[in-house]
Amino acid sequence: MTSAHSIPDLLSPEFSADPYPVYSLLREHSPLLWHEPTSSYVLSRYEDVRRVFQDREGAFSTDNYGWQLEPVHGRTILQLDGRDHSTRRALVAPAFRGRELQERFLPVIERNSRTLVDAFRHEGRVDLVSQYATRFPINVIVDMLGLDQGDHDRFHDWYTAIIAFLGNLAQDPEVAAAGLRTRDEFEAYLLPVIAERRENPGDDLLSRLCQAEVDGTRMTDEEVKAFCSLLLAAGGETTDKALAGLFANLIAHPEQLAAVREDRSLVPRAFAESLRLTPPVQMIMRQAGRDVEIGGGTVPAGATVTCLIGAANRDPARFTEPDSFDLSRPELDGATSFSAAAEHLSFALGRHFCVGALLAEAEVRTAVNDLLDAMPNLRLAEGAELVEQGLFTRGLRELPLEFSPVPRPRAVP
């Protein structure tokens, strides 16, 4: 019998190096664990995590984002409930799906991907993380908002500081200070642009956020700013880590990489399976509004719950051979994997289900197509050792790749 004491702690170096064996011990021996350092009850089984996310009993709130995110972004839709939440979500959701996504934003996605790929396609090597994955989704959001494309690097720096702040479990004061400084800089940058767009609206997402009405009232400047700030973190870091993870998983399974290269309609399945196996968001918190029986015990009213997505997605009670990467696994359906009917929990479920899931899918589909076309004979760079980092969010530090370069076209005299 393994006691909770012999399971490595969530803040231990052992967990940080590879959380998956620890998740397995938690699922099996301690499915409801009181974790003193984060003052939260930890859930690791698929059914329990799904139940909290779907919250059909109305027992859980997202009030935890008041201390987790509000200090950096301000108050965002992640924290809201009920009508407040649904009206604001209805305002932003159309930009991230359907016609608007296909007709207005797909060209933005394609242009940004090609610009990044063109910068290294003739070189035969690339670090996919620093030269592509950390840049691409941020550049897309900056352009969707109609902000200055010359500010791409600046946004990349802000986004890095916000992500470090959110992952700062060790409470490093410098990281905390940089996160708060970023909040001030971002506000000083964006508020004048918001004022300008209110006066002279354009055809961009920021203008739409400024113009849109909720129950006859517009979003305040502060709300618009908070939402844009959230987009950088929620839409940037996640997609960035997902992309690098997908390529690492494919390269580790050459026959599946060859299948995707041959048949590009497999990309959504491969992406969904990669999200399941190596989710960029590993854990999410909730607040219990009343006593809840779950995981074989009781979470008391007022307590914080930590839902381990990384553990739930590998629960053998839900997925067969859960530790293997298999893009043809029967439990996954490439079509529903990006909807609130998803089988994996990497976008959560329920009312806060990722509003950008289809945008992420469009970005990753474009990225995989462009990158596979530009990188024949793709392989891991010689001697490369892949290191994952992060607790709340997790992804590769770098992904050095080599490939057969496509010769530069001759300049026309």
Ligand code: HEM
């Ligand atoms: C692979 C990429 C992505 C992953 C893994 C991911 C993951 C998640 C998760 C787990 C949540 C739920 C948080 C919770 O319930 O507490 C969420 C919510 C959200 N995501 Fe994503 N996300 C991704 C891409 C994006 C993109 C591209 C955008 C937009 C640019 C975006 C915007 C949002 C927003 C605004 C919310 C809050 C929704 C609400 O509260 O109703 N995400 N995401």
